[in-house]
Structure formats: structure tokens, C-alpha cells
Amino acid sequence: MSTASEAEKSAVNGIRTALGVGGVLALIVGILILVWPGKTAAVVTVIIAIYAIAAGLVYAGLGIFSKTKGGWARVGHIALGILFIIAGVVALFNIGQTTAWLALFLGILIGIMWIVEGIVALSTLGDAASKGWSIFFAILSIIAGIIVLFSPIWGVIVLWWILGISLIVLGIINIVRAFTFKGDI
Numbered sequence: 001m002s003t004a005s006e007a008e009k010s011a012v013n014g015i016r017t018a019l020g021v022g023g024v025l026a027l028i029v030g031i032l033i034l035v036w037p038g039k040t041a042a043v044v045t046v047i048i049a050i051y052a053i054a055a056g057l058v059y060a061g062l063g064i065f066s067k068t069k070g071g072w073a074r075v076g077h078i079a080l081g082i083l084f085i086i087a088g089v090v091a092l093f094n095i096g097q098t099t100a101w102l103a104l105f106l107g108i109l110i111g112i113m114w115i116v117e118g119i120v121a122l123s124t125l126g127d128a129a130s131k132g133w134s135i136f137f138a139i140l141s142i143i144a145g146i147i148v149l150f151s152p153i154w155g156v157i158v159l160w161w162i163l164g165i166s167l168i169v170l171g172i173i174n175i176v177r178a179f180t181f182k183g184d185i
Contacts, residue, residue, distance in 0.1 A: 019174045023172065023178060026168075033164030037161070046091075052087050052091065053085055056083070058081070063079075103157075104152055107155045110152075111149035114148065121134050
């Protein structure tokens with residue numbers, strides 16, 4: 001067996017492994033979202049809180065130990081680090097409330113983003129190759145944004161379920177791809 005074919009076989013096995021592992025992880029997370037949506041959202045909140053604490057420690061460390069930054073930059077890094085650490089600790093001690101707040105925040109954010117996206121689509125109508133589809137997209141985006149803004153928690157719950165279903169479908173597809181991938185590109 002030549003070195004080139006060994007390398008190709010190794011690359012194909014690596015791709016198959018990545019597809020399989022990614023597919024299994026997506027499938028597991030999708031199932032968890034559908035079976036325990038609240039608990040899975042709480043786990044995501046815990047991960048975000050731990051990230052905030054870790055980022056806070058990094059920022060504080062940059063401010064404390066940096067030899068090249070000026071005084072205000074160091075103070076800013078330390079202050080930002082302290083805020084991140086406080087936010088992470090508060091989130092960890094109030095998982096339920098933080099999860100609900102994050103859902104509300106995301107719902108409002110998504111609603112606003114969809115409305116803005118629809119307005120931008122209308123404002124660029126002159127440059128659109130397909131004006132009909134652009135108008136349809138803009139109207140749909142604005143209506144969906146308004147609906148989500150009027151009920152952001154409901155909107156996030158629906159999107160959370162769609163995410164779970166999508167992860168299951170995509171996970172299964174990637175698992176099948178892992179078993180059927182031959183390396184023919």
C-alpha cells in the first residue's frame with residue numbers, strides 16, 4: 001500500500017469518525033431538548049454561567065498581571081472581569097430565573113432581529129434579483145418578528161423544539177453519512 005493511499009484512507013476514516021461523532025452528539029442533544037426541554041435549557045444556562053466566570057477570571061488576570069497595558073486598560077479589564085464573575089455566580093445560584101431571563105432576552109432579540117431583517121430586505125428591494133421573493137421574505141420576517149415580540153417566551157419555546165427536531169434529523173443524517181462516506185469528492 002502506498003503512502004498516498006494510506007493518507008487518503010486515514011483522511012476518509014477521520015471524516016467518517018467526525019461525521020459519526022458529530023451525528024451522535026447532535027442526536028443526543030436533540031433528544032434531550034425534546035424529552036427535557038427545561039432541564040436542557042438549564043444546562044445551557046449553567047454552561048454560559050461557567051463561561052462567564054472563566055472569562056471573568058481571564059479578564060481580571062489580564063488586568064492584574066499585564067505589564068504592557070496602561071492603568072485605565074488594566075482597571076477596565078479588572079472591572080470587566082469582576083462583572084463577568086459576579087454575573088456567572090449569580091446565574092449559578094439562580095439557574096431557574098436566569099434560564100427564564102435568557103429565554104425572554106433571546107425571544108425579544110430574535111423578534112427585533114427578524115423585524116430589522118425584513119426592513120433591510122425591503123430597503124434593498126431595488127438590488128434584488130427576485131423582487132417577489134424578497135417582498136415575501138420581508139413580509140414573513142416582519143410578521144414573525146412581531147409575533148415573537150408579542151410572546152417572546154412562546155417564540156423561544158417553539159424555536160427550542162424546532163432546534164431539537166432539527167438536531168435529531170441532522171444527527172441521523174450525519175450518522176448515515178458516516179457509514180456511507182467513501183471519500184469520493
